[in-house]
Amino acid sequence: MNDQAPLSREDRVKNLKGIGSERKRVEDARFTQGKGNYVDDINLPGMLFGDFVRSPYGHARIKSIDKEAALAVPGVVAVLTAEDLKPLNLHYMPTLAGDVQAVLADEKVLFQSQEVAFVIAEDRYIAADAVELVEVDYEELPALTDAFKALDEDAPLLREDIKDKMEGAHGPRKHHNHIFLWEEGDKDGTEKALSDAEVVAEELITYQRVHPCPLETCGCVASMDKINGKLTLWGTFQAPHAVRTVASLITNIAEHNIRVVSPDIGGGFGNKVGVYPGYICAAVASIVTGVPVKWVEDRMENLTATAFARDYHMTGKIAATKDGKITGLWCHVLADHGAFDACADPTKFPAGFFHIVTGSYDIPVAYVGVDGVYTNKAPGGVAYRCSFRVTEAAYLIERMIEILALKLDMDPVELRMKNFIRKEQFPYQSALGWEYDSGDYHTAMEKGMAAVEYDALRKEQAENRAAFDRGETRTLMGVGTAFFTEIVGAGPVKNCDILGLGMFDSCEIRIHPTGSAIARLGTISQGQGHATTFAQILATEIGIPAEDITLEEGDTDTAPYGLGTYGSRSTPVAGAATAMAGRKIRAKAQMIAAYLLEVHEGDLEWDVDRFQIKGNPEAHKTMKELAFASYNQAIPGLEPGLEAVSYYDPPNMTYPFGAYFCVVDVDVDTGVVDIRRFYALDDCGTRINPMIIEGQVHGGLTEALAIAMGQHITYDEGGNVHGGSLMDFFLPTAVETPVWETDYTTTPSPHHPIGAKGVGESPNVGGVPAFSNAVHDAFAHKGLTHTQMPHDHWRVWQTAQKLGLTD
Numbered sequence: 001m002n003d004q005a006p007l008s009r010e011d012r013v014k015n016l017k018g019i020g021s022e023r024k025r026v027e028d029a030r031f032t033q034g035k036g037n038y039v040d041d042i043n044l045p046g047m048l049f050g051d052f053v054r055s056p057y058g059h060a061r062i063k064s065i066d067k068e069a070a071l072a073v074p075g076v077v078a079v080l081t082a083e084d085l086k087p088l089n090l091h092y093m094p095t096l097a098g099d100v101q102a103v104l105a106d107e108k109v110l111f112q113s114q115e116v117a118f119v120i121a122e123d124r125y126i127a128a129d130a131v132e133l134v135e136v137d138y139e140e141l142p143a144l145t146d147a148f149k150a151l152d153e154d155a156p157l158l159r160e161d162i163k164d165k166m167e168g169a170h171g172p173r174k175h176h177n178h179i180f181l182w183e184e185g186d187k188d189g190t191e192k193a194l195s196d197a198e199v200v201a202e203e204l205i206t207y208q209r210v211h212p213c214p215l216e217t218c219g220c221v222a223s224m225d226k227i228n229g230k231l232t233l234w235g236t237f238q239a240p241h242a243v244r245t246v247a248s249l250i251t252n253i254a255e256h257n258i259r260v261v262s263p264d265i266g267g268g269f270g271n272k273v274g275v276y277p278g279y280i281c282a283a284v285a286s287i288v289t290g291v292p293v294k295w296v297e298d299r300m301e302n303l304t305a306t307a308f309a310r311d312y313h314m315t316g317k318i319a320a321t322k323d324g325k326i327t328g329l330w331c332h333v334l335a336d337h338g339a340f341d342a343c344a345d346p347t348k349f350p351a352g353f354f355h356i357v358t359g360s361y362d363i364p365v366a367y368v369g370v371d372g373v374y375t376n377k378a379p380g381g382v383a384y385r386c387s388f389r390v391t392e393a394a395y396l397i398e399r400m401i402e403i404l405a406l407k408l409d410m411d412p413v414e415l416r417m418k419n420f421i422r423k424e425q426f427p428y429q430s431a432l433g434w435e436y437d438s439g440d441y442h443t444a445m446e447k448g449m450a451a452v453e454y455d456a457l458r459k460e461q462a463e464n465r466a467a468f469d470r471g472e473t474r475t476l477m478g479v480g481t482a483f484f485t486e487i488v489g490a491g492p493v494k495n496c497d498i499l500g501l502g503m504f505d506s507c508e509i510r511i512h513p514t515g516s517a518i519a520r521l522g523t524i525s526q527g528q529g530h531a532t533t534f535a536q537i538l539a540t541e542i543g544i545p546a547e548d549i550t551l552e553e554g555d556t557d558t559a560p561y562g563l564g565t566y567g568s569r570s571t572p573v574a575g576a577a578t579a580m581a582g583r584k585i586r587a588k589a590q591m592i593a594a595y596l597l598e599v600h601e602g603d604l605e606w607d608v609d610r611f612q613i614k615g616n617p618e619a620h621k622t623m624k625e626l627a628f629a630s631y632n633q634a635i636p637g638l639e640p641g642l643e644a645v646s647y648y649d650p651p652n653m654t655y656p657f658g659a660y661f662c663v664v665d666v667d668v669d670t671g672v673v674d675i676r677r678f679y680a681l682d683d684c685g686t687r688i689n690p691m692i693i694e695g696q697v698h699g700g701l702t703e704a705l706a707i708a709m710g711q712h713i714t715y716d717e718g719g720n721v722h723g724g725s726l727m728d729f730f731l732p733t734a735v736e737t738p739v740w741e742t743d744y745t746t747t748p749s750p751h752h753p754i755g756a757k758g759v760g761e762s763p764n765v766g767g768v769p770a771f772s773n774a775v776h777d778a779f780a781h782k783g784l785t786h787t788q789m790p791h792d793h794w795r796v797w798q799t800a801q802k803l804g805l806t807d
């Protein structure tokens with residue numbers, strides 16, 4: 001039937017570059033040549049530039065704002081303040097967490113670097129100069145930066161705008177700085193397990209405030225076309241469709257008259273999920289002036305004013321029998337949300353998926369309570385490479401396991417193995433309400449232990465400790481383990497939505513007559529390589545080579561509605577939508593093939609890139625032939641074309657997992673931690689592109705290293721933010737990064753059409769506790785139970801000193 005020499009089946013498979021193939025990233029040709037198209041590359045005729053006047057105080061009353069001197073600068077077009085936004089009712093904007101956030105400070109500033117006025121000028125530099133000339137008269141107020149003091153009786157009142165609102169978005173507020181109390185699990189049952197227990201370990205574990213710090217900062221270009229009534233927003237948006245809906249709701253511009261485009265994005269890591277004042281101000285400025293307005297923040301603005309992550313003070317209590325069977329887990333979190341609750345979580349979950357805190361263990365009873373509080377710090381609370389507070393939960397349970405092991409005088413790996421959910425228990429119902437889809441923890445752990453030669457490491461460590469005590473060495477060896485269970489793929493619409501928008505995702509496919517295709521998705525890549533991997537899913541599903549499939553994301557005028565890319569949801573949700581849309585294409589192609597081959601549909605079988613008659617593979621129609629046929633009267637009366645769309649609402653989340661090992665040598669006299677070895681075994685179900693997975697794991701481990709060993713955004717008592725520039729915020733380079741050893745097992749998700757789970761966030765979730773456990777393990781025999789991250793040289797040296805180990 002084909003004129004060209006037929007390819008072998010093996011070659012046909014290879015040609016597709018489908019699921020499982022190490023296809024090279026198609027995006028990299030443009031990225032490595034500097035040909036990416038980022039927000040700041042967008043330059044429109046007559047475009048103006050905006051820049052912010054920001055608060056130097058953590059907490060202060062604004063007595064007056066004098067714009068005169070700034071407006072007198074040639075090239076300055078306007079200076080916006082809250083007073084200008086009030087008539088438009090845009091001085092506050094809704095946050096993703098059910099709170100409101102000031103777009104421009106209204107009478108008060110609540111954190112250092114808060115947006116106070118927006119200067120619009122003919123170029124970026126004039127705007128920056130004029131910012132210096134806006135005179136704001138402040139009256140300083142006492143700053144609240146210690147979350148533990150937020151609910152004190154005499155704590156300063158931060159949010160005057162909601163001071164009388166005692167019913168918050170997530171239930172009653174018990175104090176003027178209280179946001180919510182969110183609880184899950186069986187409190188009484190857990191307390192009973194604790195009081196009945198033979199052994200209880202308890203600890204306060206803080207996961208410090210950090211920041212995702214993507215290479216490209218946040219920004220946008222707003223362009224109001226007054227003739228056609230269309231507003232276009234190009235921006236660093238991880239969720240372009242949600243931005244369009246929110247923009248329509250708050251500006252009253254009809255949704256079809258708003259186009260939101262996310263061009264290339266230089267890393268997101270959760271930082272680009274939320275809506276920032278800069279977006280609103282640029283849009284208002286363009287609507288008012290009728291010309292395009294660009295706003296792009298600088299590094300310090302990004303670090304001090306856009307969404308932070310973590311800042312969780314977690315108290316854990318874990319109950320067990322003497323021989324190490326865990327009988328209960330209790331935790332309370334004091335969550336520091338900063339000045340506005342702008343956490344990016346599914347709406348019903350004010351603490352995200354923190355209740356995955358029982359981890360990989362079969363714990364019969366558990367309870368969590370989370371109190372959210374306001375402080376004079378920047379708002380945010382985004383995932384930063386972990387789906388919705390999962391890294392916090394994994395850190396807590398993986399530290400508690402080590403602390404319990406110490407108490408029991410048991411090897412921590414043995415304790416884990418003893419309590420793992422067993423393979424035959426899946427699907428597993430956790431005490432805090434999750435249904436884990438699939439897992440095989442013992443196999444993964446055993447594979448990891450064999451790879452790192454765990455027993456030999458412990459033996460070497462015993463020798464090292466003896467040598468240290470004899471004074472023969474000044475370094476202590478630490479072996480850190482972490483076994484994590486992630487929860488990604490938000491999510492089932494029945495329990496996950498953002499501002500009422502169900503968290504499904506979508507894919508639309510159009511096959512061209514000559515057998516190539518375009519697929520459009522509701523997600524948006526920030527570097528993950530979706531154009532490469534989603535084409536691979538389709539290649540396998542519809543038999544068209546990945547090379548012949550264009551992937552398009554991020555333009556709301558063309559892409560079907562989707563909830564965007566964060567929380568490692570693209571593969572579990574949009575990846576599933578892609579496979580399902582592909583299957584619809586294949587079903588129509590099968591009808592056409594049956595007609596052309598004059599057989600019943602049931603007599604056909606799918607083979608790589610074609611339908612063939614069962615038992616007679618010579619009689620077949622390739623997908624390419626079927627595509628062409630579909631554009632004519634393939635079947636009389638059948639509508640022409642080959643197109644499909646799928647909106648996929650996943651029945652459950654996916655639960656990737658992994659076993660990580662870290663070996664360190666700690667110099668007690670300098671506090672320098674040398675990472676000798678890091679081994680990461682990940683199980684993300686069916687692997688679409690092993691090379692991309694490896695890159696994802698490398699990136700995530702590097703960020704885990706950054707968090708565990710150095711990142712920290714702190715505030716002093718005056719409300720001044722520290723760690724707001726790359727002078728003192730740790731961003732590791734290749735120099736600080738060890739060699740990563742990666743490995744895998746494959747336990748497919750039973751409910752995902754191709755069995756895939758997410759992977760992008762896993763290395764952060766597993767990496768942070770692995771590093772931290774390794775540092776703690778080095779000192780464990782000297783009586784160290786727990787110290788706070790980050791484990792920078794200074795803190796590690798202090799620990800050594802406290803333990804009396806330094807000279």
Ligand code: PCD
Nearest residue numbers: 268269270383384385527533567570571688689758759760
């Ligand atoms: N099994 C499997 C899975 C997966 N994969 C691949 O891998 C990646 C990833 O995926 P996932 O996991 O699904 O995810 P997504 O959704 O896509 O993404 C997201 C993530 O991603 C990560 N990674 C990355 N990379 C880059 N380059 N950049 C960036 O930015 C980033 N970010 C980060 C984050 S943070 Mo969040 O937002 O925090 O929530 S979340 C996140 C893609 O491409 C895919 O396809 C494969 O292959 N296989």
Ligand SMILES: [Cu+]
Nearest residue numbers: 383386388389
């Ligand atoms: Cu998170």
